[in-house]
Every structure is written in structure tokens, then in C-alpha cells.
Amino acid sequence: MESGTHSTSHVDDQSYFILENTVKVVHVVQCQDVVTHVYVDEKKKAQPILLGEILGLYQAVCVDIDQIRELTSIVREARQKIFADGVVTSTAQKNKLIEEFYVAGAPQEVDVQPPEVVSMKGSGSRLPSRVEKALKLKNKPLCQCKKCQEWGHHDSRN
Structure with missing residues (x-):
């Protein structure tokens, strides 16, 4: 999308959304019945x-x-x-x-469904410390990189 253009998405004959390069979506109403309040x-x-x-x-x-x-x-x-x-x-x-x-009142009855049941069983995994990460990396065997031909813990594939 270019910076100077706007893309529009039509909802019905009287209103549409303007999608800009920003986070906000602007809803434009093309109805003459809407009274602006000053x-x-x-x-x-x-x-x-x-x-x-x-x-x-x-x-x-x-x-x-x-x-x-x-x-x-x-x-x-x-x-x-x-x-x-x-x-x-x-x-x-x-x-x-x-x-x-809005030319409409609040509904007399609101139908609200309960949230879906979520299983909370199990526990999170333990995060290894910096020392444990360094020991694990030290114990890994060295491999030769296919791109730079150096021996180490890196490779061009990953």
C-alpha cells in the first residue's frame, strides 16, 4: 500500500471503513440523518x-x-x-x-455466554540458568560450517 493512498472497505451503501497506514481504522458514515452535536x-x-x-x-x-x-x-x-x-x-x-x-437504544436483554473451560493442569518448564546453558553448549561437539568453513556451534543452515 502506498503512503499517499487509502484503501476502502465498503460495509453497506451508506458507510465504509478507511484503512490507512496507521493502526486506527476510521469509520465514515455517509448518512445525512446523523446530527453533529456542537x-x-x-x-x-x-x-x-x-x-x-x-x-x-x-x-x-x-x-x-x-x-x-x-x-x-x-x-x-x-x-x-x-x-x-x-x-x-x-x-x-x-x-x-x-x-x-445511534438512533437506537440499549437492548432490554443481553445474551452473554460463559467463557470456554480451559484446562490448567501441568506446570511450566523450568528455565535453565546462564551457567547451565553455557555448560550445555560447551559439551556439544563442534561442527564445520558449510559457508565459512570454521569449526564452531554455528552453521549456515540454522
Whole structure:
């Protein structure tokens, strides 16, 4: 495969895989129904602003107990107003986004088979030490190499 070309493997009429000279396989979908979500960038921009406002309010009222109590009551009222329908957990929001993206929910029942039984009988072989390897090599008879005509423990065949 040349470095400038890509090979493609078609799965169906609407999607295909791009196989590059890298380890990653990129799955490309050619469907117009897929909606891209841009909320991540907006959320990352809005979070530091919110945290800065909260920290600024806390620093402004931290010296007076009456102001602390008043700010606490305002925050509780705002929480009740925002979460009037109930608190939505981040897991539920993520599951909703995934279902919207893939246009399919998680299956109600998952069929999982147990792993195959593996026999663990027997033990591993003992690894010889460097000294034992050297003694074994020393006791071997020398043979003549067919390529370089030297006597030793090597041969052109192996």
C-alpha cells in the first residue's frame, strides 16, 4: 500500500471503513440523518464562566453571615426552579445523547455466554540458568560450517 493512498472497505451503501497506514481504522458514515452535536464546545466555554461567577459571589459575601444566608436561600430557590421536573443525572443525559446519535437504544436483554473451560493442569518448564546453558553448549561437539568453513556451534543452515 502506498503512503499517499487509502484503501476502502465498503460495509453497506451508506458507510465504509478507511484503512490507512496507521493502526486506527476510521469509520465514515455517509448518512445525512446523523446530527453533529456542537454542545461540547459551548459547554466547555460556559462552565468556567459559571464557576467564576459562583466563586466571585462567595468571595463577596464570605465576611457577613446574613449575606451568606441570603445567598444560600437564593441558590436553593434557583435550584428548585431549574430542576422543577427532578434532578437529571449526567448518566441519563449521556445515555439520551448516545441513543439520539445511534438512533437506537440499549437492548432490554443481553445474551452473554460463559467463557470456554480451559484446562490448567501441568506446570511450566523450568528455565535453565546462564551457567547451565553455557555448560550445555560447551559439551556439544563442534561442527564445520558449510559457508565459512570454521569449526564452531554455528552453521549456515540454522
